[in-house]
Amino acid sequence: MTAAELRQRPPPEKASEPNSTADDTDPALDPDIAHPAGEAKYGRFRALLRALSFSIYFASSCLTIHITQILGAPIYYLNRDLYYAYMSLTKASFGLLITTMTQWWAPTVIRISGDASVAGQFSLTPDGRVQCAFPERMVMIANHQIYTDWLYLWWVGYTNIPQMHGHVYIILKESLKWIPVIGPGCMFLGFIFMSRKMAVDRPRLAHRLGKLKSRHLDPDGNRYLNPMWLLLFPEGTNLSSNGRDKSAQWAAKMGLRDMQHLMLPRSTGMFFCLSELKGTVDYVYDCTVAYEGVPRGKFGENYFTLSSTYFQGRPPKSVNFYWRRFALADMPLDNQEEFDKWLRERWYEKDALLEQYVSTGRFPANGAGIKGHIETEVRTRYWWEFMRIFVMLGLFGLIFNFMLRVVRALARR
Template sequence: MKAVEPRRCSPSLHDVSEQKSTTGLPGPTLDPVTAHPAGKAKYGRFRAFLRAVSVFIYFASGCVTIHATQLIGAPLYYANRDLYYSYMSLTKASFGLLITTMTQWWAPTVIRMSGDASVADQLRLAPDGRVECAFPERMVMIANHQIYTDWLYLWWVGYTNNPSMHGHIYIILKESLKRIPVLGPGCIFFGFIFMSRKMAVDQPRLAHRLRKLKTRHTDPDGESYLNPMWLLLFPEGTNLSGNGRNKSARWAAKMGLRDTEHLMLPRSTGMFFSLNELKGTVDYVYDCTVAYEGVPRGKYGENYFTLSSTYFQGRPPKSVNFYWRRFALADMPLDNQEEFDKWLRERWYEKDALLEQYVSTGRFPENAADIKGHIETEVRTQYWWEFIKIFVMLGSFGLIFSFFLRTFRALARG
């Protein structure tokens, strides 16, 4: 694990944009020979092809297995809704294990975390080198959207949480993804929210899904409770790109707003509506600022960390960096859309300053907690054999069905 020399204090967000490197760490620059933040490809065309085939087989077989398990359990919806949602959360946890193990085996990635005082004591390093988070069971998580696989690393954070939350994550997706075979229907069973980006169409369906997420249940002792929930939102609406940055700059100029350098200006409408719907059942919004090591100033991670580069060529990000902050809903102007829009935009200016520090120094501010420096770990499961859980449920159904089929045949012959 790389040691980071601790500083006595972290710079304020207002000073970050003027700061130069004080850590002795180089900012993200590219080797002119390799021209890629992760260096040269580790595998040639043939080996990259074999890796692509193996990744596809593992991912496809896992998705088919999980979806078949969902279909078998679908009738529970009409028998017992609470049991149905618990069952589907297990299949969602299986998908979380699938993408985590896929990344662990084919694209091993270092994760470097820190956070401000609002998340002090909620991030710790376990004796075996894993990170353990202690975030609440119900929250809204927001993040800047750097590349398509941001959600994959953030989903893994749910796995690291105590208690584990990777079976209770909800993501808002583009409606077109529903049409992807197996994966689309699987996400419907997961309870993910599909949006057309037309608020007149999206608002009723979003309200319907959020009402389900704030429904109270009753346990056998008569106690009322809410199901765990992490709702992941990307207020920028899409991942960062040259086209997106240009649109954001034009919008800022049109509206007379200060633009950002490392982000796109956020859209507040969907988040404002979601937080008002969930008010009273969620206390905090957790904000994650995401940065990928080595992406040079003015460039975009999506141009480097493609599926082929990350999983097939052996060029995953050298590190994915998270900086966490927490905001209480009680402190947000949720009674006024215009005021909330200003509030969210100010948070994005702060994130832009954080990213300026990262681009300049190669590090986010250090932890504002007992742990000095940054927590450094890898995307991995706690136990090597956990991937077996993906296939256990369907395998168990197969064994049971086989047993009853053999018993029926024996009785028929007798």
């Protein structure tokens, strides 16, 4: 079934209204609403122990990565290319962190399919891991269901050949910049902080995108572009009752068709990014994300909280991806109004895809050269890979210890 055919399907007659009071019900407080992942696997005491172990691992890893960044910061004044390569290693360490914490505390099935535009870009290894063959430079867009969407999409970079989890760039709210360790760490990673006021954001966005499209010289004198996966969520925020209501009100005000499972996308930021990157990026990869078991008219953020997912043992039973690819050459990047219409049409297609998912429990499986759906899980290739997070700081420690011994030996003479 094609996206065009899906668009023609009429909406179900009993679709929930976006402003229904039932949408505001917290499943954790209403015993009549079953959790999509079933009963909690762990009681309060075990959940507390899991929260404690999770917090220790996450905090120690983040602190290790940030100290490594600080120690490597002077490289910026010696060699810019070497500095960015170094920071990409620390970014890969964070990618390993979020992959391992999901593998250990919140294992889940990842179910993948796509249309013909991504044919031949997915495969399974003999041990059941998925391998992607996406380009080294692209823009990735997705609907924003819950806060952990970026975590699963970052993991996709880990599965890519070549691996890209050290080259992911994300646009964040400016307020996150002030969180200790996390905020400065994200600044080292080259993430883009936005105030959501385009007049303020345009110069800083142009500055960061200018760095991402800068060409470099290799030792042979050849010019090249650094790898880059720029992740954008055109809806601007994760799906919620309040967001759906605002989207419905905006659709009514502008005379636009509203959506059932998504919010209307905002095109301004994406249009600016693509216009700036044109000529250095060939494709936009679109991922439609769905979480198994979320009832029609409800919102995943009310079910898959940090506590339920990582501490109580109730992660999503499956996270479902449907991939499509669009060439920048085919997009109306010369006219923002036309681009706004183009993006909105893609979102209507995504809404139809989500309607099929809610109705059947599956995205379409045909079209990508894949027999059925690929099923895998979030995990690393080797069990010991998490130790790479601490290797760079360990090397600094060894070097410092060696230099200290040399100084002491010289002082004794």
